[in-house]
Amino acid sequence: MSANHHGVLKHHFDNLEQQHAAERLGMWFFLVTEVLFFGGVFVAYTVYRYWYPNEFAFASSHLLLWVAGINTGLLITSSLTMTLAIRAAQLGDRRALIRHLLATFALGAGFMGFKAFEYYTDIHERFVPGEMFRQELAKAELELHAGHGGDHHGTAQHWAVDLAKNNADKSHTDPAYIGPGRVQLFLCFYYTMTGIHGIHILVGLGCILWLVQQAATGKIPPENYSTVEVVSLYWHLVDMIWLFLMPLLYLAGAGAHAAGH
């Protein structure tokens, strides 16, 4: 069989068909673990969102939606180029394979670039659970008192002013009261979920670079295209998880804006 000339068939498989099927199935089983991995944090998110809808809506509407929108576009496009890379690998078109892989890498790297910008902005706005959050909110409350509740242009961040204004004349039992603790709870989810997702993107980028190197050294003949396919399965899943993260984290405030404010 021609494949053996390339040394593609591993010793413990009978034929390439078996080898490819095993590789694909292995990756699918791994994807099952990934789904369950994110499933755990999705369950936790759902519990708290069920308990604290107002706080989640409030916090969500203070995230950078436009960054999330661009990132969604980048990831979806990178999935397309990844699929085209498989096609190139199947057809033995090495130049196209490398081109598509590099495009995927660039789009993924762009995602991480925007992500970094977003984190930078969030931290700059002190929209971070814990001490930063508490200090900023205290500052906003102080300025609100000093500024007599008007459109005071203090130094406190936008979100803190909003939160302080909303809670200024409300008791803790008021349904419209937005608990600062629970806003931080949402932020914990925001940072953990996007962080874990980002780590997955970084791993995917590493795999794509490895593929580029393999392709460049001629180690991905058409018989071995399943290497590309296996990485692509992972990449698509990470994309797919983002398609759920995006509405859950960035669009949670959607209905509340229209209804509440």
Add this chain to the structure above:
Amino acid sequence: MSIIVHDEPRVGPVPPEPTPPAKNYLNVAHTAASWLFTVDHKRIGILYLVSLTFFFTVGGLAAGLVRLNLLAPDGAIMTEDAYNRSFTAHGVVMLFLFLIPSIPAVFGNFFVPMMIGAKDLAFPKLNLASWYVYMVGSGFLVWSVLAGGVDTGWTLYPPYSSRYSTSNVTPGVFGVFITGFSSIMTGLNIMVTVHKMRCPGMTWGRLPLFIWSMYATSFIQLLGTPVVAITLVLLMVERVAGIGIFDPTIGGDPVLYQHLFWFYSHPAVYIMIVPGMGVISEVITCFARKNIFGYKAVAWSSVGIAVVGFMVWAHHMFVAGIAYYSAILFSFLTMLVAVPSAIKVFNWVATLYRGSITFQAPMLFVLAFLVLFTVGGVTGLFLATLGTDIHLHDTYFVVAHFHFVMVGGMVLAYLAALHYWWPKMTGRMYSDFWSRASATIIFVGFFLTFVPQFVLGYHGMPRRYPNYPPEFQVYNVLSTAGASVLGFGYLLPGFYLTLSLFFGEKASANPWSATGLEWVSSSPPPVFNFDRNPVVVCGPYEYAIGVDQLGRGLPEPPGPGSADDPASHDGPTGPAGPMQKETHVVG
């Protein structure tokens, strides 16, 4: 298909003993690098065997400390803080470093490819990686123990583990997180191997039951482990950042941690026990010289346990503040999981019925398993019942219950597997007398250790407490005495198995006259397992007609019982006698 056997008691001639190849997997290379960088599933199994034996000893020593301290009502040997760290070390090491990898990583690695007629697991490098990941994870755990230990108990409940504990929780949790990956890698490898690597003729209905149980176990590992991984990530984030989603001061719910944790950790007890059940099915048929009773029932009950096992976790939380309605639901679901376990026990007992039983060491371990596992399983029902659990929750009753299942069940199954497959793995026979003695001593020691704990728990002694009222002392002393006997029993295999490597007589290819494919190749097996690719023609347990899975006759079984072997004689239990319906071939 089915084979109707008429008059001839033998189907095929006994195959000649295969000539041992000059190079088997053990002597093909001797350097340390040839072990550390091997991708041979058999060698990786041995690597795991050595590491697991080490950690079993560590965990056992920690248990010894706990038992010694409980000799006196106010703590005999250590401070209360040290006591907390000891039982946590015992729990974490035994669960994450011994029980969860135990049979899948050692015997699954070694025998799954051999039993389905493959040259290796589907992903040999991933297999080696899993061992390294395991070692890195256990390195973190050892570090956390040496640097002062963890005092939270193995369940790591927040807010204690996140906010208040001053011990080394983070490296400990990180170690558990990492070993989880090794578990996933092994499980994934085994699942793909069973799907894609079976030799010709090895249909699902002809798979040995050990393979079915390994498949079910891997299924749980794949679905459960990632959930505990994310839970531990969230816990680590909370501990490092000082704020997180289980933090009650910002509206977080510590009980949610318990949900996430037990979604894995309850199925994890099935990760521990189901492989043991597979071993039982292999050994019990071989030493009773009978076909398994109810192949399909035993096979599918493994899958049943794997599925239903995911629906019962909150019985660990009946008194933790979950909703009453939810508790009732979980109480009911927990009862359900007893059904597949009971199916297995009944089928094993029915397999023994009118068998030609011989009592070599593997069989003694299996018989002990049957008794202890049944006790452990039935006491589990007390705990599943909502009303009695309120009384028994977090007492020594629970401790005794799960030790009956985990030690009485799983560790004995592990020892049964070790004794059953030792000749195949090493090519040497061990001492018959000492191995039987060890099985007996372990059985007696185990009973003496844990039966008093049922009494203690029933009278209300809580688990994890270093102190107790003086009237409980007699039971605690009894339990510690039993633990000493048990410890001695565990030491024995260390001696006679090691000695057998140097002085044991050479094992033949099929010393137990068993039917599985792993016994076809010489002992120890050649590097690629089989001299030529096997083709399977019949089911896995054709002891009644006396053929192995290649359709060849079996050698004379060992032991004094061989004169009564139904495979070689006519008579009431022979193939031509009233039991001839047993010759119905599965598959």
Add this chain to the structure above:
Amino acid sequence: MHTPEHKTDGPSTMHDVDNPAAMFVVYLVVLGLAVANILLSTTPLGKSAIYIQLGIASVQAVLVAYYWMHMRRGDTAVTLSAFCSLFFIGIFYLLVFSDIWTRWRMAM
């Protein structure tokens, strides 16, 4: 050891090769759904927003899985594993919420 019974004019066609035009159509649909999802969030949907958002995300996920992850030509084990993960996530949700929905919580 022979190649499987696909019509082969080269080893690369052991499996179907994607049609780029079809892939591009899938791309446009997935991207369009993402834009729709964001735009919908600016309209007054109220409490039904979350269901619509997750519905759109699910459709996107199915498209990605079916066309780009090649589930349409995957073997049974692949389909089974995908359904298994969803099934167990479902159990996870359902049983956790059996507690959350019925648990007594102090009015806040």
